Amino acid sequence: MATTIERPSRPRTWRTGLMFSPGRLVSRVVIYIVVVLFLLFMVLPFLWMLSTSLKQGIDVFSVPPQWIPSNPTLNSFQQLLSLVPFGNFYVNSVKVTASITVGQLIFCSSAAYAFARLRFPGRNLLFGAYLSSLLVPGQVTIIPLYIIIKDLGLLDNHASLILPSLTSAFGTFLLRQFFLNIPFELEEAARVDGAGPFRILSTIYVPLSGAALATLGIFTFNFFWNEFFRPLIFLNTLGNMTIPVALAFINGQYGQNQAMVMAGVVLAVGPVLVLYLFTQRYMVQGITLTGLKG
Amino acid sequence: MSTETAPRLAAVAARRRARTGALFRSDRVAAYIMLAPTIISFLIFLAGPIVAGLGLTFFQWDALSPAKFVGLQNYQTLIHDSLAWTTLWNTVSYVVPDVTLKIILGLVLATLVNTFVIAPLRYVVRVTVFFPVIISAVAAATIWNWLMNSDVGLINYYLQQLTGLQISWLNSSDWAMRSLVIVDVWRNVGFYFVVFTAGLQGISDQYYEAAKIDGANGVQQFFRITLPLLSSTTFFLLIIALIDGFQFFDLSYVMTQAGPGDATRTLVYYIYDQSFHFFRFGYGSTLAMVLFVIIGLITLIQVRFSNRWVFYA
Numbered sequence: 135m136a137t138t139i140e141r142p143s144r145p146r147t148w149r150t151g152l153m154f155s156p157g158r159l160v161s162r163v164v165i166y167i168v169v170v171l172f173l174l175f176m177v178l179p180f181l182w183m184l185s186t187s188l189k190q191g192i193d194v195f196s197v198p199p200q201w202i203p204s205n206p207t208l209n210s211f212q213q214l215l216s217l218v219p220f221g222n223f224y225v226n227s228v229k230v231t232a233s234i235t236v237g238q239l240i241f242c243s244s245a246a247y248a249f250a251r252l253r254f255p256g257r258n259l260l261f262g263a264y265l266s267s268l269l270v271p272g273q274v275t276i277i278p279l280y281i282i283i284k285d286l287g288l289l290d291n292h293a294s295l296i297l298p299s300l301t302s303a304f305g306t307f308l309l310r311q312f313f314l315n316i317p318f319e320l321e322e323a324a325r326v327d328g329a330g331p332f333r334i335l336s337t338i339y340v341p342l343s344g345a346a347l348a349t350l351g352i353f354t355f356n357f358f359w360n361e362f363f364r365p366l367i368f369l370n371t372l373g374n375m376t377i378p379v380a381l382a383f384i385n386g387q388y389g390q391n392q393a394m395v396m397a398g399v400v401l402a403v404g405p406v407l408v409l410y411l412f413t414q415r416y417m418v419q420g421i422t423l424t425g426l427k428g
Numbered sequence: 429m430s431t432e433t434a435p436r437l438a439a440v441a442a443r444r445r446a447r448t449g450a451l452f453r454s455d456r457v458a459a460y461i462m463l464a465p466t467i468i469s470f471l472i473f474l475a476g477p478i479v480a481g482l483g484l485t486f487f488q489w490d491a492l493s494p495a496k497f498v499g500l501q502n503y504q505t506l507i508h509d510s511l512a513w514t515t516l517w518n519t520v521s522y523v524v525p526d527v528t529l530k531i532i533l534g535l536v537l538a539t540l541v542n543t544f545v546i547a548p549l550r551y552v553v554r555v556t557v558f559f560p561v562i563i564s565a566v567a568a569a570t571i572w573n574w575l576m577n578s579d580v581g582l583i584n585y586y587l588q589q590l591t592g593l594q595i596s597w598l599n600s601s602d603w604a605m606r607s608l609v610i611v612d613v614w615r616n617v618g619f620y621f622v623v624f625t626a627g628l629q630g631i632s633d634q635y636y637e638a639a640k641i642d643g644a645n646g647v648q649q650f651f652r653i654t655l656p657l658l659s660s661t662t663f664f665l666l667i668i669a670l671i672d673g674f675q676f677f678d679l680s681y682v683m684t685q686a687g688p689g690d691a692t693r694t695l696v697y698y699i700y701d702q703s704f705h706f707f708r709f710g711y712g713s714t715l716a717m718v719l720f721v722i723i724g725l726i727t728l729i730q731v732r733f734s735n736r737w738v739f740y741a
Binding site: 162165166172173176177179195197198241245247248249252253254264272274275276277281282284297301322323326330331332335356359367377379381382385392395402403406407411414418421 | 433455456458459462465466467473474476477480491540541545554555560566567573575580585614618619626671677681682696703704712716717727
């Protein structure tokens with residue numbers, strides 16, 4: 135199957151008849167309206183979130199609802215920051231997510247190379263077994279994991295989230311696919327020059343895998359940044375919480391003050407939006423390439 | 429390759445043939461070193477816990493007193509536990525509309541946009557629709573929690589203005605699960621849109637041209653060409669959607685706390701409750717095993733039936 139990502143911009147409807155007939159125009163307008171409505175459906179909740187966060191206290195309950203607050207204020211943000219250590223939440227999330235992402239990039243590349251290019255007894259069997267672990271839902275392992283973490287004394291510690299996630303079957307699978315597509319001649323030439331596997335991995339495969347590593351990095355970062363179930367179970371103290379758990383806490387504890395709660399969401403989502411605008415192209419490309427391979 | 433390296437490579441290859449297995453001896457050692465973190469992590473955090481989880485199902489344990497071996501009693505309790513069956517039913521009544529909507533909406537949107545919307549706007553649509561996918565479920569839940577508030581939420585205000593109706597989105601046992609489905613679809617449809625778009629763009633124009641020559645209209649082209657050629661993409665998305673659906677937890681925790689009553693208590697929520705609120709580790713593990721078996725069976729069935737309707741171009 136052709137795997138083009140961007141297509142030329144000519145409309146494809148010419149193949150079904152006249153381009154400018156009245157029927158065509160009406161249906162085209164209707165479709166555009168539908169699409170615009172859908173876009174609004176996507177965007178309006180965020181606008182309302184922003185609008186609410188800029189209100190103060192009881193103003194959020196004003197009827198009819200004000201989309202643009204009559205007295206916009208950053209008060210709710212200040213209130214929130216005085217009640218919870220949001221800065222800590224950022225630091226925690228960055229610490230946990232970055233550690234996991236870096237770890238996965240390193241360990242998945244080396245495992246992928248071993249599975250792709252090195253020969254050793256039981257290689258295919260081991261890879262198959264490893265891959266089948268993808269079918270196991272997280273809830274099956276969470277109880278024994280909890281016990282292990284508890285016995286290691288790592289409850290309420292970020293290591294409880296980082297250590298079990300340093301490797302990934304999914305990441306290894308993706309990178310192995312990518313590595314298999316790198317021409318073997320490059321490695322052969324290096325071997326002839328006396329390079330060992332570590333050298334080959336670091337000087338040939340990794341530099342050539344920039345796109346795949348970036349994609350894996352972005353997706354891993356996004357996944358663990360948003361993770362909720364494990365941090366909910368393993369982190370207890372407010373000061374140690376990552377952003378999703380903190381948000382849930384804020385909503386539960388301060389639910390009466392929705393302006394403040396929305397301020398929390400803005401703080402959580404804002405940086406993600408900024409990062410998104412820079413990286414969304416790579417995310418979409420990454421999905422496109424993975425999705426097509428089925 | 430230069431003519432110098434060719435004889436060297438031949439010698440190397442000859443040595444390779446002479447050995448069984450690795451090209452160089454050091455390959456095997458290097459492989460073990462490179463795989464060590466993965467294998468260790470796999471054993472400690474994955475394989476071990478899976479086996480331990482299975483073993484726990486035969487015990488009753490509350491993490492304080494010593495574990496008590498009870499054989500198959502947990503499974504017997506499970507069969508007679510009406511709440512467990514309720515949560516299973518709840519999970520199914522979530523998964524079915526959730527998966528259906530995500531796939532159909534994603535497909536319809538992708539088709540409409542890909543066929544009728546011009547390129548610069550397509551980009552805008554993609555960026556907009558995909559954004560909710562990358563925010564956390566908790567953030568989405570918090571936003572919609574406020575929107576869906578029965579008394580002062582925005583949705584009910586406009587609903588009242590337009591139709592005079594009010595819907596108790598999160599507080600009625602009828603609508604609670606539907607509301608969660610709406611939020612989840614809102615958040616994730618962008619992903620399905622992007623994957624379907626990629627699939628659509630991989631379909632060669634020649635098929636459509638040939639069909640047009642034979643006199644097929646748009647609808648016929650969609651059902652006879654587009655859909656079949658998208659079958660592998662749809663298959664992939666169906667598997668992902670089902671696996672994700674059965675593990676649904678975050679939205680329910682934030683928005684409804686499994687309520688009202690037990691209306692939005694899914695299987696995972698029940699596992700969470702039993703394990704970390706009531707500290708019934710044995711029973712929780714049993715429930716988790718059930719979840720595992722269900723997901724495994726569904727995936728297996730899907731794969732088995734896939735050759736009836738999926739084909740790869």
